[in-house]
Amino acid sequence: MRFTMAIGNVTECAIGRWNLIGNVTEAVHCRKLPAAFFQGAVFAVSQRQPAEIGDTIENIDTPALIVDLDAFEHNLDKMAAIAAAAGVRLRPHAKTHKSPTIAHMQIRRGAVGVCCQKVSEAEVMVLNGVADVLVSNQIVGARKLRRLAALARRARIGVCVDNAANVADLGAAATEAGVKLDVLIEVNVMQARCGVAPGSATAELAAVIGRTAGLHFRGLHAYHGKAQHYAGFAERAAAIAEAVEQIRDTLGLIRAQGQDCEIVTGSGTGTFEFEAASGVFNELQVGSYVFMDASYGRILDRGGAPIDVFEQSLFVLATIMSLPAENRMVCDAGLKALSVDSGLPLVVDNEGVEYLAASDEHGSLRLDRTNRSFSLGDKLRLIPGHCDPTVNLYDWFVCVRRGRVEEIWPISARGMLV
């Protein structure tokens, strides 16, 4: 299998690694490639697709990121219905899935667009047809601001700010590009990360935005990230109730100075019901609900049971690669296949089998509490501790239904950091 190209006086050159991109299986001839395209071996490549459409789950090469389509579609439908019933706009966060494919599925179900965290994520979304993107984050630096402004030629682009100097830079970039950027103020509602204090500080920054050429003051971004993971229902409710009061007061100040505040956006998979019912938030930027993870599996509903509005749809499929002792075994999914920042993965369909430790390429599993005996090559489904950074480790979603691979989607914004 060779991938041949012609450039300048180089008439043919095998680039072995190119056959890893997109499963190219035939020779390809290209003319007039720019030199930068052809710096010998200087291309990074995609992961090979770990399966083919029609494969059984047993035939998926591992580790692989699999999406249970029934559960996944249930989740998309459910959140769309919740937002519609509450009369709030849904703008799901694409930082979770990093996939224009999924963004379009969300938009077809009524979402107004998506959120992104990075300009490069927004580029992937906009250049693949998403017409309305909010970068729910501060964007700093001339190069990034130029790229952000350029996107506003193809889509409605919003961005968050918490600093007047940044507002000036944004305005200059938008003016230079001849575009308008929507600007939302990030308000610090006890997340204690970025953000302006609610109240007069926010109202003052709104006034600055209002008089900056190239910018349109669109509203407030008030995300309480910590509250998403408070296990108790009452704790989450109280945190958002406090945020709602702060935002309500702030809105009063902004409106008193004659400014519209069209959008109040925030919330996440742990708290969306509170923001949706608040009468103050009118846009939800939930992300993880499409997949869920072990961390969200630990939060509780009003009755104290694990929340069951959404189904776990994302799994890492792993293979048993070593059976070193009676009471333990090793699978092929470690730190490079699963993010462990929010805890270790859970093993499904195998009560008593526990994922004990992750090293770079190994997952050590304890078998003390199971009677099942395993063989080399057996597959295990794992629920990642934290879905977002786990998705970011893969190039492909392998989408399964009724035991077969039905579709394979690229994770096109994987690794989009800048």
Added chain:
Amino acid sequence: MRFTMAIGNVTECAIGRWNLIGNVTEAVHCRKLPAAFFQGAVFAVSQRQPAEIGDTIENIDTPALIVDLDAFEHNLDKMAAIAAAAGVRLRPHAKTHKSPTIAHMQIRRGAVGVCCQKVSEAEVMVLNGVADVLVSNQIVGARKLRRLAALARRARIGVCVDNAANVADLGAAATEAGVKLDVLIEVNVMQARCGVAPGSATAELAAVIGRTAGLHFRGLHAYHGKAQHYAGFAERAAAIAEAVEQIRDTLGLIRAQGQDCEIVTGSGTGTFEFEAASGVFNELQVGSYVFMDASYGRILDRGGAPIDVFEQSLFVLATIMSLPAENRMVCDAGLKALSVDSGLPLVVDNEGVEYLAASDEHGSLRLDRTNRSFSLGDKLRLIPGHCDPTVNLYDWFVCVRRGRVEEIWPISARGMLV
């Protein structure tokens, strides 16, 4: 900027995302592209290069993974000299750098080849000219074994085993492909992950390999991963001394049954000096020494001081994106830019500035103990907690010397999981 292609009756099609690969800046015309190459938007893409050659560090787009070339080359030279002086073979682990570029630099300095952990990593190395690869891991499953055997047509390929059924599968795959595979037994020297017990169990498996067509019994792989990170010098020395005794006894049994055992490989950046001096190990598979990280920065030398044989050469460059309060600020490098499995990153050049918490796209920093005042856009260099999984988050090494970008290398095996 458009990337245009022709295929079948589709005569021109703009694929916006392709302009993110390799910084293509001119139109490209291709003929006769296979259909699989062209499934609309189904390509995953590379990160854009975050800098250009000649840029100052201030101009690198962040987050970016930067390599200090002076420190990096010092580390390569130092380990090459240590191995040469000890009279042991050096086979650095490519799981750390995932870069054929670096592999070739190591080989030019005397390394006999590289180790990999995954078949896909080995594919990237071999298809980019590395002639001798040991997959220091168990490879399970027919598809992976076929790929491994295919590589043996282009390079000397070794693989580790700890299971007789896996030996039979390997032999069948090698025979079917008409190749020979080198096989090393992974011996469990208290790592308690994969591996056969030392002694008679290992000798028995060696005999099985010896009589399996398609396989060549090459030796033992005895990696004590846990010992790499024992802080105390004496603890590390004792752990490896025990492993050496177990391996010495095992070698006696294998030789007594008339089998050669050419290679005993193992060690890592924490313990290499003990294996090198053991008289039993004759190959070192050190990996992290090329970069170092905060975790290796915590291990101590004989005198109780932090080891200083190698210099920190790998950094995540981050930008200050929010200044929400007097005593804290936020940078743009979080969980997707830094692996936190072995602890949070360290801030360099800024005593008293502490990286306090990582969320997906944010790093929260504490400023209580510094008098320096920061501005939006200021850059920070961070030492990752753990180099290997951090490298796996990036597509490019931005290599700097004397404040300028001197080279940019692709991390070609980034994401190679299967």
